Every structure is written in structure tokens, then in C-alpha cells.
Amino acid sequence: MNFWFGEYGLCDKSCNDEITIYSDANRTDKLGYFEITTHISLAYLYNNELNHEEDYDYKKEIEEFLNDDSQIIYNYIYPSDDEDLMNQVAHFAPLNRNNHKPVYIDMWTKLSDAFDINEIKKCVKILVKEFFFENVSNVQFLDIPTYDETKNAYDEMIGIFKN
Structure with a gap:
């Protein structure tokens, strides 16, 4: 709902969202799940939330992206244990040194x-081209809450934070 809070003008627009891409409106063919993050969100994360020693490599990656000319890069999280191996993405993606x-x-x-x-929509088109090798002309949002639904959810969330 955070995306819709910003879209309907209830707060600032979102700078970080998670999206699921389907090939059909019935959601029977899930293609992939991605996060999209703007440089504004990364700069905030870099300056305010990554201050621990274990964050060093991630912070360095963010700094490099913020300071170079690249318009888009992809940050990959690879399996860290045997359980994660079952959660590898099904679509094309670069392999790490462990394949x-x-x-x-x-x-x-x-x-x-x-x-x-x-x-x-622009980001989805780029992701589909990059990871599914398809050019799509039509990207459709499948769940669009009404303004009233969004406002009620926003008011409820604000009420929780006030208490």
C-alpha cells in the first residue's frame, strides 16, 4: 500500500517497491519477483542506516553506484546455505562462482x-527485457485500490503509529 499512499498524494511518492511480474492477468504464470530502488532511497540508506561493520560491502556497492555513471544496476543476493538453494530464481540471472x-x-x-x-511500468519493461528477453508494450497493474480504500489504510496505519 505504501506505493499507493504516494500515488494518491497521501504522502511522498515511494522510492523503493517490491513487484511481482506475471505473464497473465489471472496470475497463473508468475515470472519473477523483484525489488526496485531509486538512488534517493539508496542514498538515504547509505547515510542513515548502514553503520555496522557487517554492512561494509553493501555500503561500498551503494557508494560505487551512486558515484558512477550507470543509470541501472542489479544487486543480487545469492544462496547463503543449502535451504536457500531451493529459492533460486527460475528465470535467467547471472550465476555466482558456485554456479x-x-x-x-x-x-x-x-x-x-x-x-x-x-x-x-518503465522498470517492469526493463526487467522483462533483461531477465526474460522479451519486449513488452503493455504493463498492467493487477491490484489498484480505490482512493477510499487507500485513504482508510493510510489513516489506520497513521493511527497505529500515533498509539
């Missing part, structure tokens, strides 16, 4: 500062 696919893919982008419907 494992990632379990999670985050698209880092400088294409926009925040996400609206058109920016999400």
Missing part, C-alpha cells in the same frame, strides 16, 4: 527520484 542463481534481485535505478505508475 548458483540469486534468490533475490534488486534493480537500482537513477531513472527517477521516486516511483509513479509510469516509472514502475
Whole structure:
């Protein structure tokens, strides 16, 4: 709902979202699950939340992206144990040195500062081309809450934080 809170003007637009891509409107063919993160969100994370020694490598990756000319890069999380091996992505993705696919893919982008419907669609088209080798012209949102549903959820969330 956070995306829709921003889309309906209840708060700032989202800078980080998770998306599931299906090939059909009935959601019978799930293609993949991705996170998309803007450079604004990464800069905030870098400056405010990554201060532990175990965050060093991740922080360095973010710094490199923020300081280079790349408009998009992908951050991959690979299996860390035998249980994770079962969660490797089913679609194309680069293999690590152990010949494992990632379990999670985050698209880092400088294409926009925040996400609206058109920016999400643009990212989905890029992801589909990159990981499924398809050019899509039509991206459709499958769950669009009404303004009233979104406002009620927003008010409820704000009420929880106030208590």
C-alpha cells in the first residue's frame, strides 16, 4: 500500500517497491519477483542506516553506484546455505562462482527520484527485457485500490503509529 499512499498524494511518492511480474492477468504464470530502488532511497540508506561493520560491502556497492555513471544496476543476493538453494530464481540471472542463481534481485535505478505508475511500468519493461528477453508494450497493474480504500489504510496505519 505504501506505493499507493504516494500515488494518491497521501504522502511522498515511494522510492523503493517490491513487484511481482506475471505473464497473465489471472496470475497463473508468475515470472519473477523483484525489488526496485531509486538512488534517493539508496542514498538515504547509505547515510542513515548502514553503520555496522557487517554492512561494509553493501555500503561500498551503494557508494560505487551512486558515484558512477550507470543509470541501472542489479544487486543480487545469492544462496547463503543449502535451504536457500531451493529459492533460486527460475528465470535467467547471472550465476555466482558456485554456479548458483540469486534468490533475490534488486534493480537500482537513477531513472527517477521516486516511483509513479509510469516509472514502475518503465522498470517492469526493463526487467522483462533483461531477465526474460522479451519486449513488452503493455504493463498492467493487477491490484489498484480505490482512493477510499487507500485513504482508510493510510489513516489506520497513521493511527497505529500515533498509539
